[in-house]
Amino acid sequence: MKYLQFNNQDKLPIIGLGTWKSAPGEVYNAVLEAIKIGYRHIDCAFIYRNEKEIGDALEEAFSSNLVQRNELFITSKLWNNSHESDKVEGALLTTLKDLKIEYIDLYLMHWPVVFKNNLLDPESSNDLLTLEDVPLLETWLAMEKLVNKGLVKHIGVSNFNIPKLQNLIDHANIKPEMNQVEIHPFHSQTDLVDFCQANDILMTAYAPLGSNDRSAAIKGKNEKSLLENDTIINIAQKIKATPAQVLLAWQIKRNIAVIPKSVHANRLKENLNAQSIILSQEDFDEINSLNINERYIHGEFWSFEGKGYTADDIWNK
Numbered sequence: 367m368k369y370l371q372f373n374n375q376d377k378l379p380i381i382g383l384g385t386w387k388s389a390p391g392e393v394y395n396a397v398l399e400a401i402k403i404g405y406r407h408i409d410c411a412f413i414y415r416n417e418k419e420i421g422d423a424l425e426e427a428f429s430s431n432l433v434q435r436n437e438l439f440i441t442s443k444l445w446n447n448s449h450e451s452d453k454v455e456g457a458l459l460t461t462l463k464d465l466k467i468e469y470i471d472l473y474l475m476h477w478p479v480v481f482k483n484n485l486l487d488p489e490s491s492n493d494l495l496t497l498e499d500v501p502l503l504e505t506w507l508a509m510e511k512l513v514n515k516g517l518v519k520h521i522g523v524s525n526f527n528i529p530k531l532q533n534l535i536d537h538a539n540i541k542p543e544m545n546q547v548e549i550h551p552f553h554s555q556t557d558l559v560d561f562c563q564a565n566d567i568l569m570t571a572y573a574p575l576g577s578n579d580r581s582a583a584i585k586g587k588n589e590k591s592l593l594e595n596d597t598i599i600n601i602a603q604k605i606k607a608t609p610a611q612v613l614l615a616w617q618i619k620r621n622i623a624v625i626p627k628s629v630h631a632n633r634l635k636e637n638l639n640a641q642s643i644i645l646s647q648e649d650f651d652e653i654n655s656l657n658i659n660e661r662y663i664h665g666e667f668w669s670f671e672g673k674g675y676t677a678d679d680i681w682n683k
């Protein structure tokens with residue numbers, strides 16, 4: 367298993383299992399199968415609405431001695447409805463209860479966005495608070511307390527750009543240790559990756575395969591999805607790998623962790639085996655040239671015709 371390393375030498379397995387859209391009745395088997403074949407990193411979030419079922423799978427994995435708790439790296443994320451300092455610990459406790467574990471290895475602030483009144487899915491800009499109402503630093507300082515209490519080993523963020531990271535770096539007691547963002551060859555995020563790596567912030571790529579179960583609806587500028595891209599397919603054929611493995615190996619060569627989601631045993635194995643694939647510099651450079659700054663997760667869920675958080679607010683400000 368390949369790892370990324372935190373400053374205190376704790377290790378993050380470079381390939382983890384994504385769980386967004388892993389449906390009830392499917393995610394239990396996916397998590398158990400993943401652990402059986404060697405996954406040691408599971409990416410969860412309160413908003414994926416499946417942490418209870420993942421907790422059942424973890425309970426089974428521990429009680430049947432498939433794995434010990436300290437051999438697993440579990441990430442979860444604070445949802446946008448619990449950013450106020452008096453809500454952060456309660457949100458984490460719910461996740462711990464659902465996952466049936468005593469601590470989280472990595473807790474991330476999911477988005478730099480704040481909702482009102484514990485709402486899961488705001489319906490208009492009236493359901494939002496601003497970052498002036500609840501500054502990201504307030505949320506961050508409350509997350510630091512979770513580390514001090516031993517409930518969380520590492521804290522980080524997700525969907526943060528350079529200015530928002532710099533603000534935390536300048537004012538936090540514990541610097542962000544992770545930024546989980548969308549990265550794949552159509553959106554290689556070179557500036558953000560360079561900034562994070564220069565500032566000792568590890569990176570995890572979400573949607574590393576192009577979030578294929580959504581991309582039929584959001585193919586955007588491309589006729590073909592990432593997994594259907596000619597360059598990726600040609601390289602895969604040449605090195606006797608699959609397109610998914612080429613996409614994952616490209617990230618690993620950049621020292622970026624990946625969390626491909628699957629609920630199928632054959633794909634779980636295929637994705638995990640990507641860690642043994644080494645891309646030549648020539649193939650790596652060719653994949654780098656595919657970047658067109660195209661996001662699959664556009665970040666406009668809470669824009670509400672420009673009255674809420676626009677993509678510009680999230681990605682640029």
Ligand SMILES: NC(=O)C1=CN([C@@H]2O[C@H](COP(=O)(O)OP(=O)(O)OC[C@H]3O[C@@H](n4cnc5c(N)ncnc54)[C@H](OP(=O)(O)O)[C@@H]3O)[C@@H](O)[C@H]2O)C=CC1
Pocket residue numbers: 383384385386387409410476524525546547571572573574575576577578579580593610611625626627628629630633634636637663
């Ligand atoms: N922090 C954040 O804001 C976000 C975090 N995430 C995290 O990142 C994870 C990964 O992103 P996600 O959006 O799920 O998208 P991925 O890029 O991981 O793609 C998942 C899709 O690819 C399919 N797939 C998996 N393996 C293969 C394979 N080897 N060959 C062909 N198809 C394959 C899956 O289908 P099937 O299951 O049927 O095999 C599914 O349809 C999420 O699950 C979540 O944990 C995602 C989005 C945002």
Ligand SMILES: O=C1CO[C@H](CO)[C@@H](O)[C@@H]1O
Pocket residue numbers: 386411413414663667
């Ligand atoms: O991680 C993610 C997937 O689910 C959420 C929506 O339900 C997204 O906001 C987020 O990016």
